[in-house]
Amino acid sequence: MEEKQERRRRIVLIPAPAQGHISPMMQLARALHLKGFSITVAQTKFNYLKPSKDLADFQFITIPESLPASDLKNLGPVWFLLKLNKECEFSFKECLGQLLLQKQLIPEEEIACVIYDEFMYFAEAAAKEFNLPKVIFSTENATAFACRSAMCKLYAKDGLAPLKEGCGREEELVPELHPLRYKDLPTSAFAPVEASVEVFKSSCDKGTASAMIINTVRCLEISSLEWLQQELKIPIYPIGPLHMVSSAPPTSLLDENESCIDWLNKQKPSSVIYISLGSFTLLETKEVLEMASGLVSSNQHFLWVIRPGSILGSELTNEELLSMMEIPDRGYIVKWAPQKQVLAHSAVGAFWSHCGWNSTLESMGEGVPMICRPFTTDQKVNARYVECVWRVGVQVEGELKRGVVERAVKRLMVDEEGEEMKLRALSLKEKLKVSVLPGGSSHSSLDDLIKTL
Numbered sequence: 001m002e003e004k005q006e007r008r009r010r011i012v013l014i015p016a017p018a019q020g021h022i023s024p025m026m027q028l029a030r031a032l033h034l035k036g037f038s039i040t041v042a043q044t045k046f047n048y049l050k051p052s053k054d055l056a057d058f059q060f061i062t063i064p065e066s067l068p069a070s071d072l073k074n075l076g077p078v079w080f081l082l083k084l085n086k087e088c089e090f091s092f093k094e095c096l097g098q099l100l101l102q103k104q105l106i107p108e109e110e111i112a113c114v115i116y117d118e119f120m121y122f123a124e125a126a127a128k129e130f131n132l133p134k135v136i137f138s139t140e141n142a143t144a145f146a147c148r149s150a151m152c153k154l155y156a157k158d159g160l161a162p163l164k165e166g167c168g169r170e171e172e173l174v175p176e177l178h179p180l181r182y183k184d185l186p187t188s189a190f191a192p193v194e195a196s197v198e199v200f201k202s203s204c205d206k207g208t209a210s211a212m213i214i215n216t217v218r219c220l221e222i223s224s225l226e227w228l229q230q231e232l233k234i235p236i237y238p239i240g241p242l243h244m245v246s247s248a249p250p251t252s253l254l255d256e257n258e259s260c261i262d263w264l265n266k267q268k269p270s271s272v273i274y275i276s277l278g279s280f281t282l283l284e285t286k287e288v289l290e291m292a293s294g295l296v297s298s299n300q301h302f303l304w305v306i307r308p309g310s311i312l313g314s315e316l317t318n319e320e321l322l323s324m325m326e327i328p329d330r331g332y333i334v335k336w337a338p339q340k341q342v343l344a345h346s347a348v349g350a351f352w353s354h355c356g357w358n359s360t361l362e363s364m365g366e367g368v369p370m371i372c373r374p375f376t377t378d379q380k381v382n383a384r385y386v387e388c389v390w391r392v393g394v395q396v397e398g399e400l401k402r403g404v405v406e407r408a409v410k411r412l413m414v415d416e417e418g419e420e421m422k423l424r425a426l427s428l429k430e431k432l433k434v435s436v437l438p439g440g441s442s443h444s445s446l447d448d449l450i451k452t453l
């Protein structure tokens with residue numbers, strides 16, 4: 001008897017070209033693949049993930065564009081995104097058209113939908129042209145989305161006034177976004193407010209998308225998720241923390257230095273502060289030196305990630321910095337760490353973080369309290385929530401001085417207050433674990449999404 005062959009359904013995913021966007025998109029890809037979908041990843045030449053044997057199950061295609069390779073670095077992320085979206089709108093249509101032609105030759109397969117990062121909004125027009133269902137993927141959280149939308153509305157109503165640094169309203173609470181202050185809104189350190197608003201206007205517009213997937217958890221931001229649902233009027237699927245949903249393929253764009261795990265193995269439980277500011281934070285040399293002095297005087301052990309090129313105007317190597325600190329046994333500095341492994345290590349007692357959303361979820365997923373030092377955009381929103389809503393960390397504001405660093409480290413690593421934050425962080429960890437298990441909110445949301453797809 002002839003067996004009826006089931007048609008395989010393929011999903012085309014378009015990540016934004018940044019570490020913090022590629023990783024969750026690949027975690028989503030793995031989760032969908034485990035549910036039986038075939039995966040195509042469409043990337044540009046910028047910050048792209050190289051196909052490897054761990055990613056052999058996925059098809060990778062390149063969206064052609066002719067932007068200079070130096071554009072990302074020279075323009076900064078905001079202007080770059082605006083340019084990239086303009087550049088790719090037409091070329092992605094061609095790319096998708098070709099993919100559909102190829103797929104016609106494989107009758108047992110069809111394209112189920114296109115899932116695009118909210119900042120790669122050029123994909124919407126292409127998918128619309130070919131009548132493919134479109135799903136937005138937000139790698140940030142619902143509160144950050146609400147802030148971006150509020151910024152667009154504020155801009156339309158009052159112009160730039162309340163958003164500009166130095167306008168005198170920085171400490172005021174933003175109406176309806178309590179406990180966020182104007183200074184916590186996701187303005188960029190890389191471009192003027194006008195440019196950010198330009199990007200946000202497009203990324204907040206759902207266009208003809210039929211749903212939104214979001215890497216967050218219901219218990220973390222119920223009211224922002226409800227707001228999002230009402231605002232967009234399409235189904236919202238909060239299915240995070242995605243790194244806890246499925247064992248993700250390796251997605252690091254930089255080489256992870258595993259030797260820091262050997263170093264952590266030699267340290268006492270909860271005795272190390274892990275410091276990492278993500279994939280694109282930049283620091284002034286004087287800030288790094290103040291951090292170093294503060295760490296020395298805190299008397300705590302530390303594992304510090306300093307990416308090459310992340311200290312402005314300095315050629316100082318990690319080895320030179322560590323030797324200047326004159327406490328070789330108390331510290332370890334690497335260019336890039338296997339962060340999830342580090343945060344899961346019993347020797348780590350706290351995380352000094354820029355509060356990128358992935359880092360925040362990874363920290364909360366391991367019950368590690370945080371010292372928040374946001375640098376740009378949604379990191380400021382996340383930091384405020386870590387301190388005032390989830391209460392699993394403290395934010396360091398103002399000028400970074402040795403004494404401020406020492407005090408913040410001691411608050412978390414030595415004081416009773418740190419112990420209380422640790423307990424809250426552990427309880428949050430349990431809630432996040434439950435959310436991705438059968439019956440949990442993210443687990444159910446993923447099931448609902450799969451049914452829709």
Ligand code: UDP
Nearest residue numbers: 020278279280305336337339356357358359
């Ligand atoms: N990361 C890492 N090793 C490091 C520093 C960061 O693997 O030494 C990873 C981290 O686990 C996270 C991502 O890089 O998944 C950074 O994303 P996030 O959203 O936290 O910040 P961004 O880099 O986008 O500012």
